[in-house]
Amino acid sequence: MKKFIKWILSGWMLILFFVGFFLFWEYSIPLFDIPRYILPAPSEIFLKGSADLDKLIYYTGVTALETVLGYIIALILGLGFGIAISFSSILRRTLYPFFVSIEMTPKIAFAPLFISWFGFGLMPKVIIVVLVCFFPIVLNAILAFNSLSNELTLFYQSTGASRLKTFFTIRLPAALPQCFVGFKYAAINATVGATIAEFIGSDKGLGFYISIVTGNMRPDLAFAGIFFLTCLGLSVFGFVTMMEKILIPWHISMKRINK
Amino acid sequence: MKNFIEVTELKKVFGNGKDEVHAFGPATININAGEFVSILGPSGCGKSTLMLMVAGLLDSTSGKVEFESKLVNGPKTDIGIMFQDNTLVPWRTVKGNIELQLELRGLNLKDYQDQIYNILKSVNLEDFAERFPNELSGGMQQRAAFCQAMIHDPKIILLDEPLGKLDAMTREKIRADFQKLWMVKKPTVIFVTHSIEEAVQLSSRVILITPRPGKIDREIKIDLPYPRDLKVKRSTKFIEYVNSIQEVFHKYGVI
Ligand SMILES: Nc1ncnc2c1ncn2[C@@H]1O[C@H](COP(=O)(O)OP(=O)(O)O)[C@@H](O)[C@H]1O
Ligand SMILES: [Mg+2]
Numbered sequence: 001m002k003k004f005i006k007w008i009l010s011g012w013m014l015i016l017f018f019v020g021f022f023l024f025w026e027y028s029i030p031l032f033d034i035p036r037y038i039l040p041a042p043s044e045i046f047l048k049g050s051a052d053l054d055k056l057i058y059y060t061g062v063t064a065l066e067t068v069l070g071y072i073i074a075l076i077l078g079l080g081f082g083i084a085i086s087f088s089s090i091l092r093r094t095l096y097p098f099f100v101s102i103e104m105t106p107k108i109a110f111a112p113l114f115i116s117w118f119g120f121g122l123m124p125k126v127i128i129v130v131l132v133c134f135f136p137i138v139l140n141a142i143l144a145f146n147s148l149s150n151e152l153t154l155f156y157q158s159t160g161a162s163r164l165k166t167f168f169t170i171r172l173p174a175a176l177p178q179c180f181v182g183f184k185y186a187a188i189n190a191t192v193g194a195t196i197a198e199f200i201g202s203d204k205g206l207g208f209y210i211s212i213v214t215g216n217m218r219p220d221l222a223f224a225g226i227f228f229l230t231c232l233g234l235s236v237f238g239f240v241t242m243m244e245k246i247l248i249p250w251h252i253s254m255k256r257i258n259k
Numbered sequence: 260m261k262n263f264i265e266v267t268e269l270k271k272v273f274g275n276g277k278d279e280v281h282a283f284g285p286a287t288i289n290i291n292a293g294e295f296v297s298i299l300g301p302s303g304c305g306k307s308t309l310m311l312m313v314a315g316l317l318d319s320t321s322g323k324v325e326f327e328s329k330l331v332n333g334p335k336t337d338i339g340i341m342f343q344d345n346t347l348v349p350w351r352t353v354k355g356n357i358e359l360q361l362e363l364r365g366l367n368l369k370d371y372q373d374q375i376y377n378i379l380k381s382v383n384l385e386d387f388a389e390r391f392p393n394e395l396s397g398g399m400q401q402r403a404a405f406c407q408a409m410i411h412d413p414k415i416i417l418l419d420e421p422l423g424k425l426d427a428m429t430r431e432k433i434r435a436d437f438q439k440l441w442m443v444k445k446p447t448v449i450f451v452t453h454s455i456e457e458a459v460q461l462s463s464r465v466i467l468i469t470p471r472p473g474k475i476d477r478e479i480k481i482d483l484p485y486p487r488d489l490k491v492k493r494s495t496k497f498i499e500y501v502n503s504i505q506e507v508f509h510k511y512g513v514i
Contacts, residue, residue: 154316155346159363160336169362173350250350250391 040220049224055209060228062205066122066194067236070129074186078134079179082141099138107131108196115201125197125205132193133186140182144175177251180244187240191233206232261328263447264290264313264415269322271308281472283308285322288466288475292414295441295448297458299504300468301513306451309473310419313449314338326415336364339413339446343423345404347392353379353403354388357410364411371410378406381443382436398429402436409440419451434460438486455508459500460487467504470511479504 008015022042028034029041036044049056081099085091111128118124148171156166198207206229213221244251270284283305290296298306311317313324315331324331339360347356357375358368379385382402392400401421408416422430438461441448452458458465459481467476481500483491491497508514 149344151342151344151346152348154311154314154342155340156363157316157334158314158336158338158340159360160334161363161365165363165365169359170348174348248350250393 037217037219040223045220045223045227048218048220049227052221052224056206056224056228059204059206059209059225060232063191063194063198063207063229064232066125066129066197066205067190067232069122070126070193071133071186071190071236073126074130074133074137074190075183077130078137078182078186079141082138082179083145085138085142086145096142099135103135103139107135108193111197111200115197120202125194125202128197129190129193132189136185136189137179137182140185141175141179144178144182145171147178148174173248176248180240180248180251183240184237184244187237188233190236191229195229261325262289263292263294263327264288264449265325265328266290266309266313267323267325269309269312269324270320271305271312271317272320283312283471283473284319286468286473286475290447290449292447293445294464295450295462297450297452297462297465298468299452299455299458299465300473301470301508301511302453304468304471305473306453306468307419309468310417310449310451314340314417335415337413337415339408339411339416341404341408341416341418341421343420345392345400345421346407347400347404349392352389352391353384353395353406356392356403357407360407360410366411375406375410378410378440379403381440382406396429398425398433401425402433405433405437405440409444409446412444412446414446416446416448417451418448420453422452422454422457430454430457435486435488437461442485455501455504456492459483459497459504460492465504467507470513476507476511 026041026043029036029039040048081095085096085099108128110131111124114124114127118127152170152174156170161169194205195207195210198205199211202208206225210222210225210229213219213225266286266288268285268287270286271282273280273282286309288296298309300306308317312319313331315324315333315335326335347353348359351359354375357378358371361368361371376385376388379388382405384399384402384406387395387399387403392403395403405421408418422433425433434457441461450458450461462481465479465481467479468474469476479500483494483496483500487497505514
């Protein structure tokens with residue numbers, strides 16, 4: 001409890017900013033005579049959104065499923081390929097440059113193709129999420145597993161330990177901080193990917209909802225959808241950040257930010 | 260009789276063709292068991308290269324290294340090794356880092372608990388066993404790294420400028436700690452340094468290396484009693500050793 005109060009107190013500037021931001025928004029609508037079909041007030045978004053709550057919650061679930069499923073698949077594939085490429089000189093000379101060059105294309109451009117190939121269901125969305133999450137994860141993993149210091153490498157060689165043992169006691173923990181850079185980047189990409197995939201072709205989900213209500217001149221409901229989408233994005237990112245704190249509490253850069 | 264460590268006509272050339280760098284040798288060095296030998300030479304003369312070849316961590320271009328008449332042709336595992344940049348990992352405590360050495364070697368941690376405490380106590384780190392490396396000063400980190408390199412009781416210890424990044428005062432203090440530990444266990448030590456005073460204070464023998472490509476200029480036996488405390492360092496004999504070595508490097512134009 002004490003900790004919570006301390007946390008609130010330390011965040012008072014941010015809270016004040018948010019309160020001020022929403023108050024400004026609320027009162028500038030009548031003040032500047034902004035029509036509600038252009039920009040609705042927060043209070044109206046809240047009221048109209050509440051009336052549509054069942055749909056919003058269901059759609060949040062749909063988008064969350066696409067996001068999380070795609071993210072987990074990208075995590076497994078990205079780490080797997082990343083480790084394989086780091087430890088195999090053949091893959092480093094073939095797959096790695098291939099990935100680097102694909103990284104330059106905006107992956108989201110594939111979205112319409114996937115929708116036309118795989119239809120309106122869950123699968124094309126998951127594939128798109130995998131695609132936008134995979135590259136940051138794999139490229140950061142490669143960087144992570146290749147940046148062990150020369151001294152540590154020589155040290156473990158001088159102990160005669162097996163490759164498997166050194167992997168789990170040294171290489172993996174040493175690589176985690178840089179891996180998490182990729183995981184966090186991918187977490188941000190994941191909801192964006194799912195939303196855009198839904199814009200392009202779907203019959204449910206928050207992206208679908210936002211594009212439909214916007215077409216119906218209901219910016220209030222669009223903002224309600226955006227609010228839920230923001231919550232989803234923050235949850236995914238928050239979960240990854242929490243895992244980082246649990247798995248690598250020793251990581252210095254985090255300690256610096258906490259201070 | 261064969262020597263404990265025999266380095267014969269050892270030479271290293273990095274790269275090939277236009278990028279060729281003749282880093283070290285050829286040089287022949289013999290070391291007896293229990294000796295504290297310093298490899299002293301200017302920066303870039305191939306000291307680290309020599310040490311890595313002795314440890315079997317780097318292939319030589321020609322020549323050979325033998326330990327007790329056995330040829331080294333891969334990483335030697337019955338050694339302790341320490342570098343200028345220490346090998347403490349940030350996710351383990353001081354104690355955990357010492358245990359890392361044991362774990363990688365598949366030794367039973369339970370058998371070593373007393374020894375870990377004792378070795379930490381001998382360098383005044385016993386109160387910091389549960390601290391993480393980034394909570395320690397540079398000097399404390401190097402002392403912890405020294406414990407890590409010694410905990411498995413290696414017969415041979417290779418130290419590559421372990422005090423290189425420390426300030427003069429801390430260096431002085433840690434030198435004394437090292438000496439204390441060495442005098443108890445008497446392992447064979449190969450100590451790479453570019454500090455003349457340090458070499459004279461610690462070693463039973465100093466090997467002077469010429470600028471790159473490093474060859475042996477001469478060897479100087481340091482005939483001073485251990486422990487070499489401040490009193491010994493102020494003695495005329497000590498100062499004479501330092502001066503004579505300075506003259507050699509002056510001749511090469513490195514000081
Ligand atoms: N892996 C390497 N590849 C190419 N050149 C190297 C390599 N390692 C060291 N050298 C070169 O060999 C020479 C000796 O290096 P080193 O043994 O580190 O010197 P010292 O430890 O005495 O300062 C230097 O000129 C250095 O640039
Ligand atoms: Mg060196």
